[in-house]
Amino acid sequence: MLKSILKKSTALLLAVICTLSFTTSCSKSDKTESTGKPQVQIEMENGDKMVLELYPEYAPETVNNFVSLAESGFYDGLTFHRIVKGFMIQGGDPKGDGxxxxxKNIKGEFSGNGFEQNTLSHTRGVISMARSQDPNSAxxxxxxxxxxxxxxDGQYAAFGKLISGEDVLDKIADTPVEANPFSGEVSVPTEPVKIKTVKVLSK
Structure with missing residues (x-):
């Protein structure tokens, strides 16, 4: 009888341990693991969202500037004013015309401006700073x-990358556009592509 009780107790204990292990593993998998890097969310007026991870190890001042502007609400209500499918979508201009x-202008953190630590390549989903001919005009x-x-690469300060919302990027890139009256580039949206808010998720 004692053996029977011990067997039942052992079985019960194992069942509890397995249940706890399963619960723990489930709770871990349900959470998005933090990489310790800043993350921002761009929410469009229609509710679409893109989340970007920022890389201060490549462009520290650029990241700080972008986060500061986002926290101040600077980007809220602005548009993507320049859209070239197969190239990029550009926004962040309070005038809406480029x-x-x-x-504030910031130093151009890219190798062509003597900033060698920025080796982030402009691959699909990468966010980078627009500028004029002046390398320090971002x-x-x-x-x-x-x-x-x-x-x-080496000419513009790349500083982060999309970690979710590539479908939104594609959707924005598919926006109908017309020629810019000044440059002739076919990149001006025929309807405003408005940013509702840029929110800092983590710093």
Whole structure:
């Protein structure tokens, strides 16, 4: 009888251990593991969302600038004003025509400007800073690469990458566009592609 009780107790104990192990493994798999890197979410006016992971190890000042602008609400209500399918989508201009920015310009953190630590390539989903001919003219405008564009490497400050929402990137890239009256580039959306908010998820 004692053996029978011991067997039952052992079986019960094993069942409890297995249940606890299963519960623990389930709870871990249900959570998105943090990489310790900053993450931001771009939510569009229609509810579509893109989440980007930012890489301060490549472009620290660029990341800090983008996070600061997002936290201040700077990007809320702005648009993707320049869209070239198979290349990139560009936004972050308060004027909405490619000529505006914030009150601050930052150093161009890319190798062509003497910043060798930025080796992040402009592959699909990478976010990078737009600028004028002046290498230190980046401000608030950014672009997300729609298709690999290695020719931009070393000339623009790439600083993060999409970790979810590539379907949203494709959807925005499919927006009907017309010619820019000044440059002739066919990249101006025929209808506003509006950002509802850019939210910092983690820093």
């Amino acid at each position: 000529t505006g920015g914030s009150e 401000s608030s405008q950014f672009f997300i690469v729609h298709a690999d564009s290695a020719f931009l």
